[in-house]
Amino acid sequence: MDNPKTKNALSPEMIRDLGDRLEALMGDWNCRAIVLTGANGAFCSGGDVSRMQRDRQVLDTRVYIGGAHRIIRAVVNGAKPVIAAVEGAAFGAGMSLVAGCDFVVASQRSKFCAAFAKVGLAPDLGLYWTLPQRVGLGRAKRLIMLAPTLQAAEAETIGLVDEVAADGEALARALVVAEQFAAAAPLSIAVTKAVYADGVLTLDDAFRAERDHHPMLVRSADHLGAIDAFREKRLPEFNGK
Structure with missing residues (x-):
């Protein structure tokens, strides 16, 4: 500005x-x-x-x-x-x-x-x-x-x-x-921002957010690459995919 x-x-x-x-x-x-x-x-x-x-x-x-x-x-x-x-x-x-x-x-x-x-x-x-x-x-x-x-x-x-x-x-x-x-992991950041912007007022809100977003993140290339990096004892690289 x-x-x-x-x-x-x-x-x-x-x-x-x-x-x-x-x-x-x-x-x-x-x-x-x-x-x-x-x-x-x-x-x-x-x-x-x-x-x-x-x-x-x-x-x-x-x-x-x-x-x-x-x-x-x-x-x-x-x-x-x-x-x-x-x-x-x-x-x-x-x-x-x-x-x-x-x-x-x-x-x-x-x-x-x-x-x-x-x-x-x-x-x-x-x-x-x-x-x-x-x-x-x-x-x-x-x-x-x-x-x-x-x-x-x-x-x-x-x-x-x-x-x-x-x-x-x-x-x-x-x-x-x-x-x-x-x-950091771009998809994780994007999901976290979206969840808090939508509002987490109750425990069920948190559970709902997990059900909505976790399955997508589990299948992401970033997550799968991070698993490989963990096994190979190196730092992961995230690409937002």
């Missing part, structure tokens, strides 16, 4: 382009992992306030939100792991992007705030669902309703952030993490 004048705020054009790019990468099997970051020392300051009009119509807002939903659907439902590399501010919709990612690396100077309530709004980009997945329902309510600003260390403590890196090193560390995900 690169919009230096607004600290990478999500303009309509950026929402469109980011949605297009994520969807394209999710469909490109030469891509095994995705790193999402912001340029110019910031992650994303939220929605582009400078583009917000006082006379916005309800249907216009619904169209805008629908475009933004493409991004989160790709991040959460897509088959590829998405790693966030956070420097600076991740506020409002920026924090929503973070919460939807599979792994989050943040620099020590990064800050997080679900800032919607500060301007009389409620969360967007799926934060009602993604934030409790990371921090639990009670913490999610507090972060949404009171909108405190979290430093990186606290964000890591409560689970919003997975790893804290030195200032200026979040992207480099995220790329290392992305290589680890890229070396």
Whole structure:
């Protein structure tokens, strides 16, 4: 994300382009992992306030939100792991992007705030669902309703952030993490993301997911190759087949 004048705020054009790019990468099997970051020392300051009009119509807002939903659907439902590399501010919709990612690396100077309530709004980009997945329902309510600003260390403590890196090193560390995900079994990752996106609320949900996906994975070339690698005492290589 690169919009230096607004600290990478999500303009309509950026929402469109980011949605297009994520969807394209999710469909490109030469891509095994995705790193999402912001340029110019910031992650994303939220929605582009400078583009917000006082006379916005309800249907216009619904169209805008629908475009933004493409991004989160790709991040959460897509088959590829998405790693966030956070420097600076991740506020409002920026924090929503973070919460939807599979792994989050943040620099020590990064800050997080679900800032919607500060301007009389409620969360967007799926934060009602993604934030409790990371921090639990009670913490999610507090972060949404009171909108405190979290430093990186606290964000890591409560689970919003997975790893804290030195200032200026979040992207480099995220790329290392992305290589680890890229070396893992693509079909297993895709299935795991799909199961959690669909929802696992009960034990029967988990059993159903196993019945739906395990038979396919057992027959995959990746699984059969991993068995051979185990017997030959070498590391497996996964190709997503």
